[in-house]
Amino acid sequence: MTKRLTETTAQMDCAIGSRIRSIRLLRGMSQMALAEQLGITFQQVQKYEKGTNRVAASTLVIISGALQVSPMELLGLEADAGKNTAFAELTHRYRDLELRVAHARRALGSDDIAPETSVTIGVEIDKAGRMQPLVGSPPN
Incomplete structure (x- = not known):
C-alpha cells in the first residue's frame, strides 16, 4: 500500500x-x-x-x-473550465495563430493551397496533466 x-x-x-x-x-x-x-x-x-x-x-x-x-x-482542479484559465488562454492563442496564418496566406495569394497541406494546431492534456501540442492535417 x-x-x-x-x-x-x-x-x-x-x-x-x-x-x-x-x-x-x-x-x-x-x-x-x-x-x-x-x-x-x-x-x-x-x-x-x-x-x-x-x-x-x-x-x-x-x-x-x-x-x-x-x-x-x-x-488541476479548476472547477469552471469556462473561466479564464491558462488552458483556455492557450487554446485562444492557438486559434488566433491559425487565423493569422490564414490571413497571411490570403495576403500572399496562397489561398489556393490544397487543404491536405494545411496544418491545424491544438493541445490536449495527457494523463499526467501535461499540455501536449497536437499538430496535423485537418480532417477531410
Whole structure:
C-alpha cells in the first residue's frame, strides 16, 4: 500500500510541475524570471517542474500568484473550465495563430493551397496533466 501511495504522489508531483512549466511558458517567462520573483534559484524551479521536489502548499500559492493563475489550476482542479484559465488562454492563442496564418496566406495569394497541406494546431492534456501540442492535417 505504501508503494502505491508513493507512486501516486510522485505522479501528482510530476503533473503539478508540468502545469507550472506549461503556464510559465504560456506567460513567456523563463525559469530564472520565475525564480527571481519567488526568491529561489532557477534550479529549484527546475526541480518543481520535473516533479523531483514536491511543492509545498504555501509555495504553490506563491507560484500561482507569480503566474497569475489560481492554485486550483496548478493542482488541476479548476472547477469552471469556462473561466479564464491558462488552458483556455492557450487554446485562444492557438486559434488566433491559425487565423493569422490564414490571413497571411490570403495576403500572399496562397489561398489556393490544397487543404491536405494545411496544418491545424491544438493541445490536449495527457494523463499526467501535461499540455501536449497536437499538430496535423485537418480532417477531410
